[in-house]
Amino acid sequence: MIEEKDVEHIAMLADIGITKEELPEFTGQFNEILDYFDILDEVEETGAWEQELANIFREDEIVPSLPRDEVLANTREAEDGFFRAPRVM
Amino acid sequence: MTSVTFSPDDRYNAFITTLSEAETGPGRLSDIPVAVKDNISTRGIPTTCASRILTGYIPPYDAHVVTLLKREGAAIVGKTNMDEFGMGTTTENSAFGPTLNPADPTRVPGGSSGGSAAAVAAGMVRMAIGTDTGGSIRCPAAFCGIVGLKPTYGRVSRYGLIAYANSLEQIGPMARNVEDVSLLMEVLTVHDTRDSTTIACPYRHTPDPTIRGLKIGVPEEFFGEGVDPRVASVVWEAITRLEAQGAEIVTCRMPSMAFALAAYYVTCTSEASSNLARFDGVRYGPQADTRRTWHESFQDRRREGFGTEVRRRIMLGTFALSSGYYGKYYAKAQAARQQVRNDFLRLFRTVDVIAGPTMPTVAFRLGEKTDPLSMYLSDILTVPANLAGVPAISVPCGTSEGLPVGLQVMGQWFRDEKVIDVAAACEQGVSV
Numbered sequence: 167m168i169e170e171k172d173v174e175h176i177a178m179l180a181d182i183g184i185t186k187e188e189l190p191e192f193t194g195q196f197n198e199i200l201d202y203f204d205i206l207d208e209v210e211e212t213g214a215w216e217q218e219l220a221n222i223f224r225e226d227e228i229v230p231s232l233p234r235d236e237v238l239a240n241t242r243e244a245e246d247g248f249f250r251a252p253r254v255m
Numbered sequence: 256m257t258s259v260t261f262s263p264d265d266r267y268n269a270f271i272t273t274l275s276e277a278e279t280g281p282g283r284l285s286d287i288p289v290a291v292k293d294n295i296s297t298r299g300i301p302t303t304c305a306s307r308i309l310t311g312y313i314p315p316y317d318a319h320v321v322t323l324l325k326r327e328g329a330a331i332v333g334k335t336n337m338d339e340f341g342m343g344t345t346t347e348n349s350a351f352g353p354t355l356n357p358a359d360p361t362r363v364p365g366g367s368s369g370g371s372a373a374a375v376a377a378g379m380v381r382m383a384i385g386t387d388t389g390g391s392i393r394c395p396a397a398f399c400g401i402v403g404l405k406p407t408y409g410r411v412s413r414y415g416l417i418a419y420a421n422s423l424e425q426i427g428p429m430a431r432n433v434e435d436v437s438l439l440m441e442v443l444t445v446h447d448t449r450d451s452t453t454i455a456c457p458y459r460h461t462p463d464p465t466i467r468g469l470k471i472g473v474p475e476e477f478f479g480e481g482v483d484p485r486v487a488s489v490v491w492e493a494i495t496r497l498e499a500q501g502a503e504i505v506t507c508r509m510p511s512m513a514f515a516l517a518a519y520y521v522t523c524t525s526e527a528s529s530n531l532a533r534f535d536g537v538r539y540g541p542q543a544d545t546r547r548t549w550h551e552s553f554q555d556r557r558r559e560g561f562g563t564e565v566r567r568r569i570m571l572g573t574f575a576l577s578s579g580y581y582g583k584y585y586a587k588a589q590a591a592r593q594q595v596r597n598d599f600l601r602l603f604r605t606v607d608v609i610a611g612p613t614m615p616t617v618a619f620r621l622g623e624k625t626d627p628l629s630m631y632l633s634d635i636l637t638v639p640a641n642l643a644g645v646p647a648i649s650v651p652c653g654t655s656e657g658l659p660v661g662l663q664v665m666g667q668w669f670r671d672e673k674v675i676d677v678a679a680a681c682e683q684g685v686s687v
Contacts, residue, residue: 173570180528180573181535181550182566183558192567198628199571203517206587209594224448236315240539251537252545252552 168196259288259330267355267364269373272301273333282328284442289324290374290383293334294341295426296415297321300331304417305349306339308560312539318415319447320384320426327442332380335370339562340531341388341419343367344633345619346395348564353621358400358659362618365398367391371429372399381430382439386416388424389519390613390637393649396429397613397661400651402436402678403429407669408644409454412447420526421452423519423641433650433679437462440671460672462679467501469677470606476512477611477636477663485655490612493652493662496684497610497677505606511594512639518591519638520631521575521584527565528572534560567627595642603667608677612636613649613661636663646671650678652685 170189173196177184184192234247243250258276265273271293279286291297294304296314298321303309317325324331338348346354346369356364357377364373368385372395375383385392387405396403404427411426418424428439437460446455473494478487498504536543536556543552561569575584602609615636624630640647645665652662662681666674 168574176570176574176577179577180569181532181553181557182561182569182573183554183556184566185558192570195567195627196571196574198626199520199631200574202628202631203521203584205514206517206521206584206591209514209518209587209591211590219454222454232315237538239315240312241537242542243537243545249537250545252543252547252549254549 168193168200259286259332261288261330261332263379265379267357267360267373267377268352269335269354269370269377269379270333271303271305271336271351271370274300274331277330277332279330280325280328282326283438284324285328287329287382288332288380289329290333290335290371290380291321291331292337292368292371292383292385294337294386294417295321295384296417297331297334300334302334302417303350304340305337305351306561306565307350308534308540308557310541316415319412319449320443321415323442323445335368335374335383337370338367339565340417340527341367341386341391341424342527342564342568344390344394344630345624346370347621348562350562355621356399356618359618359657361620362658363398363621365395365614365618368429369395372396372401372403375399375401375429375431382435383429384426385429386424386426387641388420388523389634389641392427392429393613393637393647393661393663394634396649398618398659400659401429401431402433402648402650403427404436404440404648404671404674405640405646406440406444406671407646409452410456410458410669410671411443412450412453414447414449418530420523421530422526423523433462433675433682437675440675456669458671460675463676464679464683466497466677466680469502469608470505471497471502471677472505472507472602472606472609473611474507474509474512474609476509481632481635482612482615483617483655486612486614486616486660489653489655489660490662493681493684494610497680500680500684507602507606509598509602509639511591511598512635514591515595515639515642516632516635518588518595519634519642520571521588522592522642524568524572525575525585526572528569528576531565531569536560564627592642595639599643599645608673609665610677611663613663617655617658617660640665644668646674648674648678650681652681
């Protein structure tokens with residue numbers, strides 16, 4: 167069983183934003199879904215993933231990247247060729 | 256360069272964006288209108304994933320598949336509606352409203368590629384591109400009565416697909432008949448080094464409906480609890496027709512089906528929780544308030560920008576990966592995934608393909624499924640192919656209550672050609 171405070175904690179970890187009013191419904195649904203996931207307890211570990219494919223390597227060649235102005239075209243908060251982000255502290 | 260004019264009557268809300276003039280050129284898809292699901296990047300054309308969090312986003316580059324379509328002269332006429340980020344089975348989880356099923360507009364078209372399926376089924380386009388993470392091409396193909404293929408994992412580049420669950424999803428073709436799905440598959444399978452999970456395995460094939468001597472495995476679990484007996488009976492009739500065409504039917508078991516759905520939802524939500532962390536309101540979409548702190552600002556944007564189902568899945572995945580629960584959920588899901596793969600390996604030692612219904616029921620009524628778990632459970636027959644990475648197609652095989660029913664055919668890794676052939680045989684048996 168998980169409780170509303172657990173859901174609040176998960177929402178914080180995920181930076182998802184949640185209101186107090188939303189907690190009861192999410193909590194109920196999570197418990198129902200996690201109950202269903204309990205069937206995984208019956209799964210026996212079968213060892214390592216059987217692997218018959220081989221890695222394919224390539225040379226690490228420099229190719230052009232996207233032009234800076236095109237990359238910045240989707241933000242309103244560009245400054246001196248950089249993205250402007252919220253403050254960390 | 257010439258252009259194709261496109262001014263559809265979009266009564267089913269199949270499109271998020273349409274282009275009234277779409278460029279076309281020489282090639283195998285010259286002059287053919289093609290619709291592209293709106294989670295696939297198109298340079299200069301808004302790409303939303305049906306989410307408010309990508310409002311205003313215009314990709315500065317094309318997905319590999321879009322480059323390939325253009326190279327063959329296809330006219331990309333629009334971007335289709337979907338469940339937000341591919342998370343859903345009905346196309347009701349869209350910030351742009353639900354798509355309706357052309358076969359019965361009171362019903363859902365299935366999801367998450369519901370817009371692509373509806374656009375094809377309604378005759379608005381000849382072909383469409385969808386994506387399939389846990390059935391998102393095959394489910395709407397079945398519900399709308401068209402053909403849809405999820406290729407073998409690694410056969411079509413995902414470069415430019417906005418990721419939801421990388422280890423499960425593939426881009427694939429949707430059309431009204433097997434021949435067009437096959438043609439589109441030829442176009443889509445050009446190797447791309449920008450997706451390191453692809454290998455060079457071009458598809459060059461003409462559908463061959465001759466199936467004499469082919470062994471078709473039919474797992475009991477695909478006709479088990481939760482499968483509507485009327486749908487099961489339509490699918491059995493189709494399988495019986497394949498037998499009459501010379502195939503040998505072998506009943507078999509897939510015990511891993513008991514865990515497959517749980518394994519799928521733990522895996523896809525875990526991957527989603529990581530993939531969707533990039534939507535922070537800094538580089539695209541509704542902008543973060545740079546005067547507030549990092550976490551406050553992100554939480555505001557993500558609460559407002561993501562729909563409820565997306566938030567639910569991000570939180571479930573975050574939980575499944577969190578300290579103390581990783582072993583119970585994620586690690587166990589990967590062990591279950593290995594068992595699904597082992598079941599396919601074992602069955603393919605004796606059969607060529609595996610067949611059953613695509614969906615346990617016909618299309619739901621709009622608004623019928625409100626509880627998340629019951630919605631998830633409807634994916635039970637499609638998720639095994641994604642967990643194992645095998646190719647799987649849905650082809651119309653009849654109707655129940657006047658609504659389309661799809662036959663699902665799953666094949667061996669990198670033998671997409673074989674599932675196409677069996678679908679072609681099925682198509683011959685259904686009067687068109």
